[in-house]
Amino acid sequence: MKLPIYMDNHATTQMDPRVFEAMKPYFLEIYGNAASRNHSFGWEAEEAVEKARKQIADLIGATAKEIVFTSGATESNNLAIKGVAQMYAEKGNHIITQVTEHKAVLDTCKHLEKEGIRVTYLPVRKDGLIELDQLRDAITDKTILVSIMYANNEIGIVQPVEEIGKIAKERGVLFHTDGVQAAGKIPVNVIHDNIDLLSLSGHKFYGPKGVGALYVRRRNPRVQVTAQIDGGGHERGMRSGTLNVPGIVGLGAAAALAKADMAEESKRLQHLRDKLKDKILNNLDEVYVNGTMERHLPHSLNLSFAYVEGESLLMGINDIAVSSGSACTSATLEPSYVLKALGAGDDLAHSSIRFGLGRFNTEEEVDYVADKVIDVVKKLRELSPLYEMAKDGVDLSKMQWTAH
């Protein structure tokens, strides 16, 4: 077992060596510009791109023509939301999203608000899911887009995507979903789930960083987006710029591997995740699971360890890579807005750890992590004035704190 252990697969994933092999020829041997129409260098590059396009389409139940290559999901989210807002400006100026979206969606919506678009940010329940009735009530005749992520990157819950798609379709509103954490991990089908636009990112499912895609539906209805990057009209006029051929080849290879291995891999990872969760919950008191486990990614776990602060916990498990919702771990000293939205209370946000298991994690690693976490939490609770007070029966919620 090699240290340090990587268990932060929501942040990024190691590239699969098979993806790396697939990409190799496209740096030194097949290096043509895929848009060079007049020679074999270009044709070979184009062929590789089109193969990858099909591989990605197959992963999500789309057709190849519906896949637009981008530099990653942040760009895909920008293209989807700004692209729809601009293309359908005459139809309406209202967008509906929700409070636990990734910043790539939230910041894009904030930008559009400055330009006069109205945005509704739906709250979430304690379990992390949106209320479908609230979505229904929020739709007006000016609504042009609903954007709700498939699965959440911090707490791993899976939104009721199929129902959201149905509601949007009934009301004639386009449905975009940030599929970054779901694509390649759980079955995603854009037809079954009534999805009109979907963002995905290569480096989240063992592909390269710097490349992603946006699915843009062509039938029932035909969706159009205004390009955000101009210059040559590549990708059917939706995204100009010379294609990142090696990156795209890697994205396609990663998608194909994910599709082939998904059923077995998700079963294995769920077993490991459950082992981690059960071991920790059975050996420590006052540990809370953030987000409902009923609709949840198989490889993801977010726990709050009461009375222990997240960054000090990370310091104690310094040979394990995970992340925390604690303010001390963020550059802006703000605690996780996702955990806040669950209504957990800032103190539990500060005490949270996110575990993201992946293809290369082993059972041995899970045992090591569980043992280490249990050990460090116990040590830190001995240092904790809050744990001491709680054990003495003090009601911490009634305390008068001298905040600074």
Added chain:
Amino acid sequence: MAYSDKVLDHYNHPRNVGSMDKNDPNVGTGMVGAPECGDVMKLQVKVNPETGVIEDAKFKTFGCGSAIASSSLATEWLRGKTVDEALQIKNTDIVNELSLPPVKIHCSVLAEDAIKAAISDYKGKTGAGKTAEAVAAV
């Protein structure tokens, strides 16, 4: 985020962890911070009432590695000082000793507040110097 060796040392081998009887007339207890902020420090001092010397200090902290180190260091420095000398400890001294980066300076401020709060609590018990210094004033 790289930690200084001294911060790591205090984190791995914290000094003077524990609790004293807060009802002891010679013990001053300061509790500063708030769980919602991610930082709570409890600092206690045991003062010799005749000499005014702090004979023992203990701490417990809910917070990041820098917060734990700041409060651990504070207890180290407090032992052997008189109450008045203790009030001279500045957060900048802690920053320099632990090489705290700018984003962690507030941890040292909280430690200074904790020292002042503990001393103020002790003085309040003895009636010595009822200065109305607000406990852990912002």
